[in-house]
Amino acid sequence: MNYFRRLGFVILLFGGLLQAQTDLELTVLNLSSNQGIADVLLVLENEEIGYAAEARTNAQGKVTFSGLAIVGTYTATAKETDDFFESKVPGISLRSNYKSSVTVVMLPRADFALDEVIIKGNSATKINTVNSEVSATLSQSEVQALPIEGRDITRALYRLPNVTQATGFYPEAPNVAINGSNALYTNYMIDGMDNNERFLGGQKFRIPVGFTKDITVLTNNYSVEFGNTGNGVINITSRSGSNEFSGEAFFITRPGAVIDASSPYAQRDLSGNQVRDGFQRYQTGFAFGGAIVPNRTFYYVNAEQIVDLKDNLLNVPQLGVNETVRGLNRFTLLSAKIDHLWSDRFRSSVRVNSGFVNIDRQGGGLEGGVTFPSAGNSQDRNSLLIANKNIYVGDNFSSETNIQYSRFRWNYGRADNLNSPQVAVLDNLDNTIAVLGHPGYIFDSHENTVQLQQKFTFDLGNHTLKTGVDIISADHELFGGGNVNGNYTVRLTEAQVNALRGRGSALGVNDIPSDAEVLFYGVELRPAEFGARQTIFSAYIEDQYSVSSRLNINLGLRYDYDNLSKGGAAQGDLNNIAPRFSFNYKTSSRSSLRGGVGLFYDKVNYAIYSDALQQNTTDADYQAQISQLVSLGILPEDTDLNAVTFDGNLGASAEAAYLQGPTFDQLQEQRASVFSNERRILSPFGYDNPMALQATLGYQFQIDENTLFFVDVMRNESYNLFRIRNLNAAAPYKLDDPDNVVVRTPAEADASRPIPILTDAEGAYAEINGERVRGVARNVVITETGGRASYTAMSLNLQKEKGDDNYGYRLIYTLSRLMNDTEDINFRAMDSNDFEAEWGPSINDRTHVINGIVYFYPVKNLTLSGAMLLQSGQPINRIPDAAIYGTTDLNGDGRAFGDAYVGNSDRHPGESRNSDRLPWSNTFDVALQYDIPIGENNLRFRADVFNLFNAANLSGYSNNATQSNQIQVGSAASGLLVRRNAAAPRQFQFTLQYLF
Numbered sequence: 001m002n003y004f005r006r007l008g009f010v011i012l013l014f015g016g017l018l019q020a021q022t023d024l025e026l027t028v029l030n031l032s033s034n035q036g037i038a039d040v041l042l043v044l045e046n047e048e049i050g051y052a053a054e055a056r057t058n059a060q061g062k063v064t065f066s067g068l069a070i071v072g073t074y075t076a077t078a079k080e081t082d083d084f085f086e087s088k089v090p091g092i093s094l095r096s097n098y099k100s101s102v103t104v105v106m107l108p109r110a111d112f113a114l115d116e117v118i119i120k121g122n123s124a125t126k127i128n129t130v131n132s133e134v135s136a137t138l139s140q141s142e143v144q145a146l147p148i149e150g151r152d153i154t155r156a157l158y159r160l161p162n163v164t165q166a167t168g169f170y171p172e173a174p175n176v177a178i179n180g181s182n183a184l185y186t187n188y189m190i191d192g193m194d195n196n197e198r199f200l201g202g203q204k205f206r207i208p209v210g211f212t213k214d215i216t217v218l219t220n221n222y223s224v225e226f227g228n229t230g231n232g233v234i235n236i237t238s239r240s241g242s243n244e245f246s247g248e249a250f251f252i253t254r255p256g257a258v259i260d261a262s263s264p265y266a267q268r269d270l271s272g273n274q275v276r277d278g279f280q281r282y283q284t285g286f287a288f289g290g291a292i293v294p295n296r297t298f299y300y301v302n303a304e305q306i307v308d309l310k311d312n313l314l315n316v317p318q319l320g321v322n323e324t325v326r327g328l329n330r331f332t333l334l335s336a337k338i339d340h341l342w343s344d345r346f347r348s349s350v351r352v353n354s355g356f357v358n359i360d361r362q363g364g365g366l367e368g369g370v371t372f373p374s375a376g377n378s379q380d381r382n383s384l385l386i387a388n389k390n391i392y393v394g395d396n397f398s399s400e401t402n403i404q405y406s407r408f409r410w411n412y413g414r415a416d417n418l419n420s421p422q423v424a425v426l427d428n429l430d431n432t433i434a435v436l437g438h439p440g441y442i443f444d445s446h447e448n449t450v451q452l453q454q455k456f457t458f459d460l461g462n463h464t465l466k467t468g469v470d471i472i473s474a475d476h477e478l479f480g481g482g483n484v485n486g487n488y489t490v491r492l493t494e495a496q497v498n499a500l501r502g503r504g505s506a507l508g509v510n511d512i513p514s515d516a517e518v519l520f521y522g523v524e525l526r527p528a529e530f531g532a533r534q535t536i537f538s539a540y541i542e543d544q545y546s547v548s549s550r551l552n553i554n555l556g557l558r559y560d561y562d563n564l565s566k567g568g569a570a571q572g573d574l575n576n577i578a579p580r581f582s583f584n585y586k587t588s589s590r591s592s593l594r595g596g597v598g599l600f601y602d603k604v605n606y607a608i609y610s611d612a613l614q615q616n617t618t619d620a621d622y623q624a625q626i627s628q629l630v631s632l633g634i635l636p637e638d639t640d641l642n643a644v645t646f647d648g649n650l651g652a653s654a655e656a657a658y659l660q661g662p663t664f665d666q667l668q669e670q671r672a673s674v675f676s677n678e679r680r681i682l683s684p685f686g687y688d689n690p691m692a693l694q695a696t697l698g699y700q701f702q703i704d705e706n707t708l709f710f711v712d713v714m715r716n717e718s719y720n721l722f723r724i725r726n727l728n729a730a731a732p733y734k735l736d737d738p739d740n741v742v743v744r745t746p747a748e749a750d751a752s753r754p755i756p757i758l759t760d761a762e763g764a765y766a767e768i769n770g771e772r773v774r775g776v777a778r779n780v781v782i783t784e785t786g787g788r789a790s791y792t793a794m795s796l797n798l799q800k801e802k803g804d805d806n807y808g809y810r811l812i813y814t815l816s817r818l819m820n821d822t823e824d825i826n827f828r829a830m831d832s833n834d835f836e837a838e839w840g841p842s843i844n845d846r847t848h849v850i851n852g853i854v855y856f857y858p859v860k861n862l863t864l865s866g867a868m869l870l871q872s873g874q875p876i877n878r879i880p881d882a883a884i885y886g887t888t889d890l891n892g893d894g895r896a897f898g899d900a901y902v903g904n905s906d907r908h909p910g911e912s913r914n915s916d917r918l919p920w921s922n923t924f925d926v927a928l929q930y931d932i933p934i935g936e937n938n939l940r941f942r943a944d945v946f947n948l949f950n951a952a953n954l955s956g957y958s959n960n961a962t963q964s965n966q967i968q969v970g971s972a973a974s975g976l977l978v979r980r981n982a983a984a985p986r987q988f989q990f991t992l993q994y995l996f
Helices: 002-014 140-145 494-500 606-614 620-631 665-673 746-751
Strands: 023-030 041-046 051-056 062-065 074-078 087-092 099-106 134-139 163-165 176-178 187-190 212-220 233-238 246-254 280-293 297-316 321-341 346-361 377-393 397-415 422-426 432-437 441-460 463-482 487-491 517-524 529-546 551-562 577-588 591-601 651-653 676-680 691-704 707-726 758-760 763-768 771-773 777-800 807-820 848-856 862-871 875-879 921-934 937-946 967-969 987-995
Touching (some): 023 041, 051 062, 074 099, 087 099, 134 140, 140 848, 463 517, 551 591, 606 777, 620 763, 620 771, 620 777, 651 665, 746 758
Parallel strands (some): 023 099, 676 777
Antiparallel strands (some): 041 051, 041 074, 074 087, 212 233, 422 432, 551 577, 591 691, 691 707, 707 777, 758 763, 848 862, 862 921
């Protein structure tokens, strides 16, 4: 409580010294000479919030308006002088946490024999003349016109350059990748403040279309104000109210199979989980905003509810069960915002976002399953963000003080029967015929985070100095591990199975006969909650030097410290100093050349730290094994056993009658002698924060008032990327010749480890200092920061706004290549930590991406929009064929299971990582909407069709690596391509919307 009181005192202390949420630089140019015009009166107005301000241009013809609200649009007017006609630029829209630039061109009176000339809609309002930031923005109108499934904003992101749909490593992983990097490393923000689920990554609050003013993706070489990622930033500007009351109410339906095209493959819902038969979606919501006090206090409210209906099949012939089990997914998204202008210089805002996401696991399976409803469970992803922003604008400076509290709870398997054991039931032939009771594990993560930002901007003539401090402190607590009520595996006789027929889907744990044969009983030994506080301190300073009316130079320096970088070492990573440089040269009033280079540091992913705690132990046998690794020189001499080990989760087993198993308290003496296949430690080397060196060069050209062309060339070199090193790895065992494959047995591999793993009648053990110790692990792993990646790309963009025409469009072509030697925080080398052999294309690498959006307005009130996405194929990882070799674990190191993309299986002999490619993918989506005027309001009918031509795409869509076509058995030369999954077939979505 004292911690929060101190934060409250800081807010009061700085409340009167408040950096601008967004700035606008206006440059007035002489049309004839393309030079700046000094001492011109510029008037900036925004009727939607009653704003008006004026200032005179400096010697370079520039004026900066600081601390502007992002509500509505602005009009800039350069007033006439004795030598120039008046010029006006309307429709200037701003985004949060960015200094926008607009050029106003004035016509010399001497060049025109006219009494009056007023220029409107100046042609150079879109090019960036401030810096070399590589970014793209979708406006509110563009987002709302796009075909977007379920009003989910992430479905719009991959319409922007350098952003693609991602292949992740678990179902709920973020679904977009920037520059091909792992989607976990993207930094999500709302109004420039943190919106990251900090355990793994991705959004905390799933902000919907209805609360979005615009979306900006920063992909390369952006300001030092943004950090905590070596990848990119997705910054969403939230909606605000204005003097005009407006809003919407809507109903959306996805009818599903009754109208969609059929597919033999399961699809994914908005959470990333697979669904199939019986899937339907119903969505409703409303939003409205206006002024509480005109020109002074504004509000905006948004509420949306999504309900998915999904059917699974429970099919157990032995028990006479063949039933449909219905499940419900629920997404409740609530948002509200109040903006208040205390004076012309000082304003504040409060934003609240709250999300309740419940993903049902009702039992059964997509094509039939044996999990009964009694073992049903749900996944909860609940979020709360409360943000306060305070902005003060002085004569030559502006200030912003922000604070945010956020909460995120991720309960991955909330059991319907919380106090039940899990029971896996086998028949007399050892076929699994039922899973009952508890899901068998616990993963309940809580995160409470406080963020404090203090920013200042100083106007020093031709220099604009920006500086700030950002502190994010997150308290993590995880209740995880196995089932504290115990897990049973039982075998029933034929007579016992027959006696259970007729129970149907209601079969439960207590229906199993008490004399059932128990094959296994296990229980979690430490049902405890544990975690750590992660605090990231960031400070930055940046100078934007206006060398002339045509040239801007930006020099910035950022520093970050993440306390989790300490790991199990004596100190953390203290040298994260990131200089950045960029220039922007206005070659004409319509064009500019830009470029830059900079360093970008990432945060330490909390899951790295949490896994090292959870999969760890302080028991004497394990500490003896760690000491032996020190003696062998594998770990440093100064390794502190107490710093690298922790009492994490661990299970024990015992002989027991059915439902009579001993409790975890009664089995505590087993903890010291439990052998594990794998355990972790905190790294005694600490963790270097991942780092990216980025270089860009680009050119922009404003073709006409509404049409912009730009091209950017990018090169990113990334270092210190996360990966897993096995400290007790089996000796190298190369199998490069597919014509001479000799499989190594697990016993041979175990004998070759630095600390050999042996077996006797009592089980596995290691011999350390002449003693047999059993409480050890076959694999002892740490997270290391030694990975590398290299990204090269060129992006061509042509975009046109509607203007006075009846159409607009965006066309994007990206040519890229991403190579790396690690994909994920759990990536391992296939053979004995040989990461050099892992260098290859990334799982999300694409050579060609062609992205097109067209908006067409053929008649009044009718809008037709189409979105095209063409992509060359993603890589294929080729794994061994067990039918040929008898196993997929060719080197015998015991990792012939799980996700082939993070090294948990060998590759086919003679194949390098990601050595093959899937075919191209193509998707065409369309939306048709028609407005019927009802007084001053509109009733809108809308139909969205996704994958219009029903292409069977095997590549290029958001997917889970464990289910994708990117893992294939056999060599590339075999040509074998087993279709394990495919993107969604043609699907329909219908919307009825009332706009007022």
